[in-house]
Amino acid sequence: MLGCNRPQTNKETAKIEADKDTVLLPSWSEGTSKHSIINFVTNTTKEGNSDFVPVADRIACFDNDGCLWAEQPMYFQLAFAIDQIKAMAPQHPEWKTKQPFKALLEGDMKTVMAGGEKALLQIVMTTHSGMTTDEFDKTVKDWMATATHPKTGKHYNEMVYQPMVELLNYLRANGYKTFIVSGGGVDFMRPWAELAYGIPPYQVVGSSGKVKYEVVDGKPVLQKLPEINFIDDKEGKPVGIHQYIGKRPVFTAGNSDGDYAMLQYTSASTAPHFGMIIHHTDSVREYAYDRKSSIGHLEKGLDDAAKYNWLIVDMKTDWKKIFSFEK
Amino acid sequence: MLGCNRPQTNKETAKIEADKDTVLLPSWSEGTSKHSIINFVTNTTKEGNSDFVPVADRIACFDNDGCLWAEQPMYFQLAFAIDQIKAMAPQHPEWKTKQPFKALLEGDMKTVMAGGEKALLQIVMTTHSGMTTDEFDKTVKDWMATATHPKTGKHYNEMVYQPMVELLNYLRANGYKTFIVSGGGVDFMRPWAELAYGIPPYQVVGSSGKVKYEVVDGKPVLQKLPEINFIDDKEGKPVGIHQYIGKRPVFTAGNSDGDYAMLQYTSASTAPHFGMIIHHTDSVREYAYDRKSSIGHLEKGLDDAAKYNWLIVDMKTDWKKIFSFEK
Secondary structure (H helix, E strand, C coil): CCCCCCCCCHHHHHHHHHHCCCCCCCCECCCHHHHHHHHHHHHHHCCCCCCCCCHHHCEEEECCECCCECCCCCCHHHHHHHHHHHHHHHHCHHHHCCCCHHHHHCCCHHHHHHCHHHHHHHHHHHHHCCCEHHHHHHHHHHHHHHCECCCCCCEHHHCEEHHHHHHHHHHHHCCCEEEEEEEEEHHHHHHHHHHHHCCCHHHEEEEEEEEEEEEECCEEEEEEEEEEEECCCCCHHHHHHHHHHCCCCCEEEECCHHHHHHHHHHHCCCCCCEEEEEEEECCCCCCEECCCCCCCCCCHHHHHHHHHCCEEEEHHHHECCCECCCC | CCCCCCCCCHHHHHHHHHHCCCCCCCCECCCHHHHHHHHHHHHHHCCCCCCCCCHHHCEEEECCECCCECCCCCCHHHHHHHHHHHHHHHHCHHHHCCCCHHHHHCCCHHHHHHCHHHHHHHHHHHHHCCCEHHHHHHHHHHHHHHCECCCCCCEHHHCEEHHHHHHHHHHHHCCCEEEEEEEEEHHHHHHHHHHHHCCCHHHEEEEEEEEEEEEECCEEEEEEEEEEEECCCCCHHHHHHHHHHCCCCCEEEECCHHHHHHHHHHHCCCCCCEEEEEEEECCCCCCEECCCCCCCCCCHHHHHHHHHCCEEEEHHHHECCCECCCC
């Protein structure tokens, strides 16, 4: 469907204003962004409308980092991995002289980052394998309950975007199934996503390592192996949608070029569809970054938004509130 | 939970009889099997009961071949692949002299089978890759609408077990999410599973090939590649449950030793749980096979059923009706 985020006519706007419950998406400012979302959801859920989508096909996919929760000053999963390395260090005296662990333990993130993907992969593999899935699940939950964000001092699972939580609820209230489709690790997201977003584990698609089924001392466990299973990023996102969801989304939201293929795949549907990009424009309440940032790099998405009719959400003006803890 | 399929006391039975709607599981004969299922579902869904399971954790996993639909005289997906080879043959004159295609086209299944796993993999790869996911989806739907079972003359999607469809509905009516966890191909099951079982694509876990995202003539497509992605069988089933569902099942049903690990994994839970095995005992209405069959081989499951307290469902006596088309 084209025109899903075109400026509305006065008549349309008046109708939506009259129809909608005044508490719909309360953290969204009145304006084109909010209205185009409500317009699309209304059109796709009203029987008889030419854009009507049956409940079974109402699939909505959301990136996580920078789309549902913050991702600065570093991906939260990396902050988790660093904290795990620190916690594991006493059992690994060899790390005192071995990179990238040495630099990491000395707080020298510049040297860690200079190690590139290889160094990051080593850190992730070391902290995300060598235990059972149950043990890892507990480690994530414990970390989430204690670790805090360096800028806000809030727990990481409080760093979720209130307007997006409202959007997830609004879509579900209208018969949409909401999925996370993230480059982040699925075992890292599932332990807290249900509480934070109302999204159950089986609706979380993400990157993963291989696991192995074993019976240890008569007890069946799943061991996390130091081997990549699937990378759910860039061209991997439509692949992940196919492999894990099996239906093309009707509604897709992202914030970086890692979401480009997923948005493009959604927009190629012959059925009604809606694509949106969260643009980080608020350096005061959150962070402002796009074309020049390595985290959440957004360039192609901005360049092609008009071509694909993607809604660009301006966090600074479109969101009255970003985090629920804001005054 | 132990004791979920123990013979009930008179008092318990009387209570269930009084409580239950008389139309519950109508194709199941009155007896221990039916009553133990109803007992378990009642106990896990009644708030205040010591075996109560919150709605969010009510995960039920079902094998497909031989558990939800028939699998004799050959896996239906193999029948599909054979029909596809025949349909593709005019474009492949080289198959007239190349095994396993030559034997298959000549109807010589003995020679095909003598080629073992390698021959079967060749047949599956040839028919399950080299097209887009949308094209494959259409091929499966077309085949399902036309091909018929050699014994009953019914379409394959009519060969579903009526008592299991009732069980799926009953579980869902009690807040359970129902999943397929099958060794069969996920792209083969999803096009018809929603209609046949009420199970949407994103609740179907199965074996899969790799897919690749490409933009062809400006149109984004997913190409099916001749490369295995995941085999959802035996020890792969608990792995698949973890990767795709992310929660340990409370209720699990299978029929062959391919389901043993999944049943064992479920039974190791500290939460209430129920495991059942469909035993093919009816040579008249369906097929009778277990320890000596290569299709649906069941040996370890029968040997260890008592140890794990798995319910053995005797198709001949426990099911009043097997297929909905029976008179």
